[in-house]
Amino acid sequence: MKHVIELKVNGDSYQVAVDPWRTLNEVLREDLNLTGTKLGCGTGDCGACTVLLDGRTVSSCLTLAVEAAGKDIRTVEGLAPSGEELHPIQEAFIEEGAIQCGFCTAGMELSAKYLLDRNPAPTEREIRASMSGNLCRCTGYDKIVAAVDAAARKMK
Amino acid sequence: MIVRFEYFAPKSLDEVLRLLDEYGPDACLLAGGTDLLLKIRAGAVTPTAVIAIKAVKGLDLISFDTTKGLFIGATALLSDFAGHPAVTKHYPALRDAALATANVQVRNMGTVIGNLCNASPCADNAPTLIAMGGTAVVESRNGGRCVPLEDFFKGPGQSVIGPGEIVTSVTVPVPPKGSGASYLSLSQRSRVDMSAVGAGVFVRLESSRIAQASIVMGSVGPVPMRASKAEAILAGKRPSAALFARAGEAAAKESKPISDVRASASYRRQAVGVLVERALGEAAARAKGD
Ligand SMILES: Cc1cc2nc3c(=O)[nH]c(=O)nc-3n(C[C@H](O)[C@H](O)[C@H](O)COP(=O)(O)OP(=O)(O)OC[C@H]3O[C@@H](n4cnc5c(N)ncnc54)[C@H](O)[C@@H]3O)c2cc1C
Ligand code: FES
Ligand code: FES
Numbered sequence: 001m002k003h004v005i006e007l008k009v010n011g012d013s014y015q016v017a018v019d020p021w022r023t024l025n026e027v028l029r030e031d032l033n034l035t036g037t038k039l040g041c042g043t044g045d046c047g048a049c050t051v052l053l054d055g056r057t058v059s060s061c062l063t064l065a066v067e068a069a070g071k072d073i074r075t076v077e078g079l080a081p082s083g084e085e086l087h088p089i090q091e092a093f094i095e096e097g098a099i100q101c102g103f104c105t106a107g108m109e110l111s112a113k114y115l116l117d118r119n120p121a122p123t124e125r126e127i128r129a130s131m132s133g134n135l136c137r138c139t140g141y142d143k144i145v146a147a148v149d150a151a152a153r154k155m156k
Numbered sequence: 157m158i159v160r161f162e163y164f165a166p167k168s169l170d171e172v173l174r175l176l177d178e179y180g181p182d183a184c185l186l187a188g189g190t191d192l193l194l195k196i197r198a199g200a201v202t203p204t205a206v207i208a209i210k211a212v213k214g215l216d217l218i219s220f221d222t223t224k225g226l227f228i229g230a231t232a233l234l235s236d237f238a239g240h241p242a243v244t245k246h247y248p249a250l251r252d253a254a255l256a257t258a259n260v261q262v263r264n265m266g267t268v269i270g271n272l273c274n275a276s277p278c279a280d281n282a283p284t285l286i287a288m289g290g291t292a293v294v295e296s297r298n299g300g301r302c303v304p305l306e307d308f309f310k311g312p313g314q315s316v317i318g319p320g321e322i323v324t325s326v327t328v329p330v331p332p333k334g335s336g337a338s339y340l341s342l343s344q345r346s347r348v349d350m351s352a353v354g355a356g357v358f359v360r361l362e363s364s365r366i367a368q369a370s371i372v373m374g375s376v377g378p379v380p381m382r383a384s385k386a387e388a389i390l391a392g393k394r395p396s397a398a399l400f401a402r403a404g405e406a407a408a409k410e411s412k413p414i415s416d417v418r419a420s421a422s423y424r425r426q427a428v429g430v431l432v433e434r435a436l437g438e439a440a441a442r443a444k445g446d
Contacts, residue, residue: 047261132259
């Protein structure tokens with residue numbers, strides 16, 4: 001039986017009818033066309049599907065859409081304040097060269113946001129620990145760590 | 157996901173118990189889902205009803221009382237548990253075990269009790285909770301029972317929890333004076349993936365001698381297992397590096413590891429001895445208050 005639920009994504013409200021076994025990742029990408037959130041492993045290991053659910057990072061590939069009903073969902077599409085501006089985290093990722101293929105970037109930036117919301121001046125160690133649920137096959141991580149550090153300084 | 161199921165998100169425990177009773181063996185409880193959804197997709201379980209419990213009010217409680225000890229509610233998240241001030245203060249080894257579980261995102265979804273109920277031999281939270289004398293509070297429509305965590309695990313993926321039952325909380329006694337605990341683990345990718353081997357220990361000192369020692373090893377048998385011979389070596393002795401090394405060796409001998417994707421049996425056997433030795437050192441230091 002389909003469940004009719006309300007998903008609140010980046011402040012917008014969507015009514016969708018979903019089968020209970022569908023993941024939040026599928027519904028965001030396939031029903032709402034919000035394809036900024038990626039699907040990598042599908043098993044909770046890579047972090048490409050990371051979104052914020054009531055302010056906390058979760059893997060959207062392991063979250064049922066029905067579980068996210070009524071909660072505050074934030075995806076990379078909602079990170080930038082407007083169509084013209086980027087979020088300081090996004091600027092820092094570009095400036096530091098922390099993006100290559102970009103597949104991990106949305107998840108990385110949301111994990112960075114989660115960290116910086118809680119800890120505005122993290123040490124390198126804290127950045128690495130906090131980003132350890134996000135894998136990147138391209139950059140070798142150093143530039144991502146530098147970008148999070150630069151974003152922290154921008155956001156002061 | 158190919159498998160289909162009905163989904164329920166009851167708001168009260170009574171309603172959870174009613175649904176569990178109605179669907180019996182065809183129901184699965186869903187806490188964080190970080191184990192369950194993967195098991196469903198792999199076809200390892202085929203529930204017709206998935207009963208989500210995170211909407212039940214108050215089930216995520218974590219509290220500490222100087223007489224009753226620690227209370228961990230069924231939906232307490234690993235991240236909330238690891239960050240709880242009373243856990244950090246009174247149960248640092250339990251905090252370390254929770255932080256050694258998975259990655260940030262999974263800890264934001266997954267629960268301490270889901271980790272136990274999944275009954276993996278490598279469940280990171282099991283060894284220390286067993287060593288510290290934790291008890292599971294189990295409820296069903298026909299009443300409740302308390303199960304010491306030591307008796308909770310039956311085999312890989314199997315616990316004493318049967319159809320119709322839910323673990324509503326786990327309680328852990330107040331750590332006695334002069335006691336300390338520690339959890340150490342190793343995995344391939346530092347801390348973010350499942351542990352290849354782990355050791356949770358608890359020691360209590362009395363007039364500088366070991367009055368009580370519990371050693372529980374993870375991932376080296378079908379269930380988290382006690383190292384009773386190693387415990388016997390410690391009884392009544394003064395803590396020392398040499399003593400802990402001997403206990404570590406004995407624990408390694410007692411372990412019954414297998415080889416799998418995460419590590420070989422011989423690696424696990426050697427590593428668990430070293431972890432037990434180091435964990436005893438840390439627990440004894442905590443017991444002395446240094
Ligand atoms: C990428 C990744 C990394 C991981 N790394 C680790 C790791 O390092 N160490 C580790 O130990 N685990 C790890 N896990 C496994 C998992 O995240 C943990 O076991 C987690 O604590 C499970 O909690 P949950 O709330 O998600 O459980 P769920 O998946 O919701 O439930 C697990 C099982 O327990 C049952 N259950 C849940 N709650 C109850 C209850 N109250 N009463 C009765 N039965 C119940 C469910 O029906 C299910 O069978 C990892 C998982 C992923 C995806
Ligand atoms: S796609 Fe969800 S963690 Fe990899
Ligand atoms: S930039 Fe390609 S995976 Fe990270």
